[in-house]
Amino acid sequence: MDLSDLARQSGEWLRGTGPESDIVISTRIRLARNVAGHTFNTVANDDQKAEIAQIVAAAIKKCRMKDVMYVPLKEAARLDCLLLLERHLISKELATSDGERGVAFGRTEMRSIMVNEEDHLRSQVLRSGFQPEVAWDEVNQVDDQLAGKLDFAFHPQFGYLTACPTNVGTGMRVSIMLHLPALVALRQIDKVFSAVSKMNLAVRGLYGEGTHASGDFYQISNQVTLGKSEVQIIEDVKRVVPKIVSYERKTRETWVKDDPKSLEDKVWRAYGMLRAARRITSEETMDLLSAVRMGVNMEVIPDLEIRTVNELFIQSQPAHLQRIEGQELNDHDRDIARASFIRSRLGDGKN
Amino acid sequence: MDLSDLARQSGEWLRGTGPESDIVISTRIRLARNVAGHTFNTVANDDQKAEIAQIVAAAIKKCRMKDVMYVPLKEAARLDCLLLLERHLISKELATSDGERGVAFGRTEMRSIMVNEEDHLRSQVLRSGFQPEVAWDEVNQVDDQLAGKLDFAFHPQFGYLTACPTNVGTGMRVSIMLHLPALVALRQIDKVFSAVSKMNLAVRGLYGEGTHASGDFYQISNQVTLGKSEVQIIEDVKRVVPKIVSYERKTRETWVKDDPKSLEDKVWRAYGMLRAARRITSEETMDLLSAVRMGVNMEVIPDLEIRTVNELFIQSQPAHLQRIEGQELNDHDRDIARASFIRSRLGDGKN
Numbered sequence: 189m190d191l192s193d194l195a196r197q198s199g200e201w202l203r204g205t206g207p208e209s210d211i212v213i214s215t216r217i218r219l220a221r222n223v224a225g226h227t228f229n230t231v232a233n234d235d236q237k238a239e240i241a242q243i244v245a246a247a248i249k250k251c252r253m254k255d256v257m258y259v260p261l262k263e264a265a266r267l268d269c270l271l272l273l274e275r276h277l278i279s280k281e282l283a284t285s286d287g288e289r290g291v292a293f294g295r296t297e298m299r300s301i302m303v304n305e306e307d308h309l310r311s312q313v314l315r316s317g318f319q320p321e322v323a324w325d326e327v328n329q330v331d332d333q334l335a336g337k338l339d340f341a342f343h344p345q346f347g348y349l350t351a352c353p354t355n356v357g358t359g360m361r362v363s364i365m366l367h368l369p370a371l372v373a374l375r376q377i378d379k380v381f382s383a384v385s386k387m388n389l390a391v392r393g394l395y396g397e398g399t400h401a402s403g404d405f406y407q408i409s410n411q412v413t414l415g416k417s418e419v420q421i422i423e424d425v426k427r428v429v430p431k432i433v434s435y436e437r438k439t440r441e442t443w444v445k446d447d448p449k450s451l452e453d454k455v456w457r458a459y460g461m462l463r464a465a466r467r468i469t470s471e472e473t474m475d476l477l478s479a480v481r482m483g484v485n486m487e488v489i490p491d492l493e494i495r496t497v498n499e500l501f502i503q504s505q506p507a508h509l510q511r512i513e514g515q516e517l518n519d520h521d522r523d524i525a526r527a528s529f530i531r532s533r534l535g536d537g538k539n
Numbered sequence: 540m541d542l543s544d545l546a547r548q549s550g551e552w553l554r555g556t557g558p559e560s561d562i563v564i565s566t567r568i569r570l571a572r573n574v575a576g577h578t579f580n581t582v583a584n585d586d587q588k589a590e591i592a593q594i595v596a597a598a599i600k601k602c603r604m605k606d607v608m609y610v611p612l613k614e615a616a617r618l619d620c621l622l623l624l625e626r627h628l629i630s631k632e633l634a635t636s637d638g639e640r641g642v643a644f645g646r647t648e649m650r651s652i653m654v655n656e657e658d659h660l661r662s663q664v665l666r667s668g669f670q671p672e673v674a675w676d677e678v679n680q681v682d683d684q685l686a687g688k689l690d691f692a693f694h695p696q697f698g699y700l701t702a703c704p705t706n707v708g709t710g711m712r713v714s715i716m717l718h719l720p721a722l723v724a725l726r727q728i729d730k731v732f733s734a735v736s737k738m739n740l741a742v743r744g745l746y747g748e749g750t751h752a753s754g755d756f757y758q759i760s761n762q763v764t765l766g767k768s769e770v771q772i773i774e775d776v777k778r779v780v781p782k783i784v785s786y787e788r789k790t791r792e793t794w795v796k797d798d799p800k801s802l803e804d805k806v807w808r809a810y811g812m813l814r815a816a817r818r819i820t821s822e823e824t825m826d827l828l829s830a831v832r833m834g835v836n837m838e839v840i841p842d843l844e845i846r847t848v849n850e851l852f853i854q855s856q857p858a859h860l861q862r863i864e865g866q867e868l869n870d871h872d873r874d875i876a877r878a879s880f881i882r883s884r885l886g887d888g889k890n
Contacts, residue, residue, distance in 0.1 A: 449875050453817035460815025466804035524800050 191259070191268040195511035198502060199275060199297030199314065204494040206317020210485040211433045213365040213405065213498070216276070217323040218312040219331050220350045220359035222341040228351040229304055234287055237304055241288040244303045247337035248292045253330070255294040258303075262288050267516065270507035276314060278302055299330060306351045307359075309334070318429060320362055320422045328418075346414065357414030362425050365394075366432060369404040369482040370439040373454070377406075380432055387428050388412050394474075403474035403501060408432070440486060455483030459492075463534050467523040473504045473530065492534070500533055542610070542619040546862035549853065550626060550648030550665065555845040557668015561836040562784045564716040564756065564849070567627070568674045569663040570682050571701045571710035573692040579702040580655055585638055588655055592639040595654045598688035599643045604681070606645040609654075613639050618867065621858035627665060632656055650681060657702045658710075660685070669780060671713055671773045679769075697765065708765030713776050716745075717783060720755040720833040721790040724805070728757075731783055738779050739763050745825075754825035754852060759783070791837060806834030810843075814885050818874040824855045824881065843885070851884055 201214050222228060223243060227236050245258045261269055261282065273283035278291050282305045289304035302310045311334065313327040334340075341349040348359040355361075371377045381391055392407040408429060410421045443451050458479035462468075468476075481497045483489040502508060504526050510517050513525050552565050573579060574594060578587050596609045612620055612633065624634040629642050633656045640655035653661045662685065664678040685691075692700040699710040706712075722728045732742055743758040759780060761772045794802050809830035813819075819827075832848045834840040853859060855877050861868050864876050 449818050453878070456815040456817055457812060460811040461808060464807040464811025464815075466807055467800050527804070 191264075191271055191511075194271060194275065195503065195508045198495075198499045199277075201296075201298055201314045201316045202495060202498040202502065203316050204498050206315060206319050208430075208433050209317035209494070211367055211436050212318040212429065213316075213367055214276075215315045215317065215319045215323045216312060216363040216365070217320070217327045218310050218361050218363075219327055220307040220310050220348065220355045220361075221331070221334070221338075222308040222349060222351065224339040224341045226308065229306060229308065230351045238288040240308050241290060241303055244301075244309050244338070245290060245292070247334060248301060248303075250337050251333040253292075253294065253299070253333065255296070256292050256299065256301075257294075258290055258292040260288070260290040262286065262290075267507050267510055270505075271511055274502055274505040274507050279305055279310075281305055299326065301330070301334075307355070309338075318364065318433070320364075320425055323362075324418060324422055354411075355413050357412075358416070358418050358421065360413055360418050360421055361409050362421060363392075363407045363409040364425060364429050366406050366408060366429070366436070367404060367478070367481060368406055368432070368436050369478050370443055371436050372404045374439055374443060376435070376439055380406075380435065384408060384428065384432070387424065389424070389428060402471060404478040440482070444486070451486075452488055454479050455486075455488045459483065459489055459534070462530050465527040465530070467520075468527045468530070469523055470505060470526065473526060474501065477501055477504075496533060500530060503533075504530060542615075542622055542862070545622060545626065546854065546859045549846075549850045550628075552647075552649055552665045552667045553846060553849040553853065554667050555849050557666060557670050559781075559784050560668035560845070562718055562787050563669040563780070564667075564718055565627075566666045566668065566670045566674045567663060567714040567716070568671070568678045569661050569712050569714075570678055571658040571661050571699065571706045571712075572682070572685070572689075573659040573700060573702065575690045575692040577659065580657060580659065581702045589639040591659050592641060592654055595652075595660050595689070596641060596643070598685060599652055599654075601688050602684040604643075604645065604650070604684065606647070607643050607650065607652075608645075609641055609643040611639070611641040613637065613641075618858050618861055621856075622862055625853055625856040625858050629653055630656055630661075650677065652681070652685075658706070660689075669715065669784070671715075671776055674713075675769060675773055705762075706764050708763075709767070709769050709772060711764055711769050711772055712760050713772060714743075714758045714760040715776060715780050717757050717759060717780070717787070718755060718829070718832060719757055719783070719787050720829050721794055722787050723755045725790055725794060727786070727790055731757075731786065735759060735779065735783070738775065740775070740779060753822055755829040791833070795837070802837075803839055805830050806837075806839045810834065810840055810885070813881050816878045816881070818871075819878045819881070820874055821856060821877065824877060825852065828852055828855075847884060851881060854884075855881060 223240060226240055229237065248256065248258055269283040272278040272291060273280060275297065277293050277297060277300045279302065282289055282291065282302050291300055291302050293300035298314050300312045311327055311330045313323045315323045343349055347357040350356050350359050368377060371380060384391055388411045390409050390411050392409065394402055394405045410424060458476040462476050462480065477497055477500055480489065484492050484494050484497055506522055509522055509525050509529060512529060517525055574591060577591055580588060599609055620634040623629040623642060624631060626648065628644050628648060628651045630653065633640055633653050642651055642653050644651035649665050651663045662678055662681045664674045666674045694700055698708040701707050701710055719728060722731060735742055739762045741760050741762050743760065745753055745756045761775060809827040813827050813831065828848055828851055831840065835843050835845050835848055857873055860873055860876050860880060863880060868876055
């Protein structure tokens with residue numbers, strides 16, 4: 189498969205059809221696993237990593253998962269790695285490291301397995317909207333299949349062993365991507381942060397650890413993997429996320445009630461700007477799309493599909509743009525290509 | 540005539556059809572005159588002012604100028620005075636002072652005569668584009684007609700006598716309204732200021748003395764009225780203005796050549812914003828219309844008439860908006876009404 193084809197398609201999880209999908213973009217669960225009897229990646233040499241890549245890729249193949257294919261990344265173009273990162277199929281670490289590594293994923297992009305990230309393998313399921321139980325069922329199935337072919341490093345007292353102690357135990361991270369534009373605009377987001385951190389949950393930006401929360405996107409995820417069962421971790425998330433969702437919704441209602449014109453103005457200007465600009469940075473695009481996304485969900489903008497907006501968040505990223513254009517572009521030309529691509533997706537008014 | 544009707548029409552001089560009208564909005568010439576044997580307005584009491592108003596209004600009537608009607612302003616609504624100011628039919632001083640005063644103007648609004656401004660009367664001719672000689676011919680005709688009915692204060696050595704010594708002599712001020720967005724954007728405008736001031740010409744904002752140059756509009760006018768004939772003053776202006784026009788044009792060409800996308804981006808974003816905003820201040824409107832006006836003249840935006848843009852500069856002003864809406868509006872509601880009116884004139888894209 190040519191990775192360039194990916195750029196024009198979008199993952200199923202971007203449909204925006206899941207529960208609470210006006211505010212919850214996606215539910216992601218990943219399980220960190222290592223192959224017993226092999227050195228952890230943190231200290232493994234190139235040969236050991238190559239061996240692991242071979243073992244895990246072979247195991248994935250044997251599982252015969254529907255549509256799933258394995259993409260080795262050692263020789264992959266830098267741009268393809270970034271493309272996979274922008275689609276949330278791989279992590280920043282896997283995209284930017286070198287050495288033997290890869291990722292397996294299916295056509296719908298709801299399942300992926302990273303090989304030789306921090307751990308030997310990390311299975312991930314991504315779902316539209318708030319679906320922690322469905323995601324858990326699915327990733328659990330993937331894990332069971334792989335466990336049938338691989339002997340995972342497991343300790344009877346601690347649970348799954350991982351390269352970093354923060355993942356020991358279940359090896360599970362549940363990440364809920366939330367779109368919280370009203371809480372940001374009306375300066376309530378800090379209250380969410382402090383409440384969330386008291387619950388042993390972490391808040392991160394769009395592309396995980398250490399990334400900026402552009403586009404008003406926030407990832408809420410569990411911090412603790414040890415001493416709690418998978419089901420308990422999911423219960424924690426299920427207790428907290430609906431409260432944040434409801435807080436964002438109430439803030440939107442207050443906004444509409446107190447100052448509807450400022451809301452409409454923000455939404456329509458953002459939409460107008462995206463349809464008018466002749467050059468635009470990725471950062472500004474995220475901010476404007478965020479307002480448009482809220483506007484579509486609040487029925488301020490009619491006749492625009494939420495899927496189109498969700499896709500633009502991904503497709504306006506640098507690697508996607510360059511694959512769509514079919515060439516490497518510098519910052520300047522990328523800003524022009526981005527503006528042009530956005531207009532082609534949103535229409536640009538009467539001209 | 541009901542002044543409210545004015546708000547939805549526009550003066551002939553806004554057609555944007557005169558010479559150099561891509562850059563020269565208008566040529567205005569006014570002549571300051573006083574009636575001999577009567578106290579200057581600077582020291583006149585209410586009765587004396589009332590007498591002058593009566594004398595001058597009667598003289599205007601006797602001249603039987605086509606379509607010209609006299610509007611007394613003492614009892615006029617504050618909003619009507621502002622409306623006339625926004626249309627450049629009267630000065631800020633006449634709009635905001637009190638006492639007996641008025642203005643006569645014709646249907647096309649190219650001629651007006653202010654009564655009891657700083658001087659007893661000030662005749663003005665306003666023309667689209669750069670037409671100093673035509674404007675001079677016309678204002679001279681008006682002046683001749685009035686001189687047939689009134690005895691003007693005149694001194695054989697100094698010329699026409701005026702309330703303020705800076706107007707003594709010809710009593711003439713030639714004002715050229717220029718639209719200089721490229722010189723402003725590429726930070727060349729200060730060079731124009733310093734060159735112009737060396738030529739004994741003054742630079743002012745959109746509504747004359749002490750007003751801000753919003754919308755990238757600048758009025759160039761003569762400083763000296765004494766010791767030079769009317770024709771010499773016009774020659775001064777004719778020597779300087781084409782140089783500024785050519786400088787603005789060259790700056791636009793350089794911009795297109797060096798960075799066409801930044802120009803297109805500025806123009807289209809401004810147009811997009813005007814068609815999208817749900818509330819907008821007068822100041823932001825002027826700035827955005829300025830970019831749109833340049834875009835139309837540079838053929839970046841097709842299918843938009845320059846007349847529409849010129850009219851919007853006037854009709855989006857506070858008094859016009861309130862007359863169009865048929866009610867007094869506070870700042871907040873005016874910004875909403877302004878955005879709505881602009882969208883109705885420019886269309887708002889696909890929604």
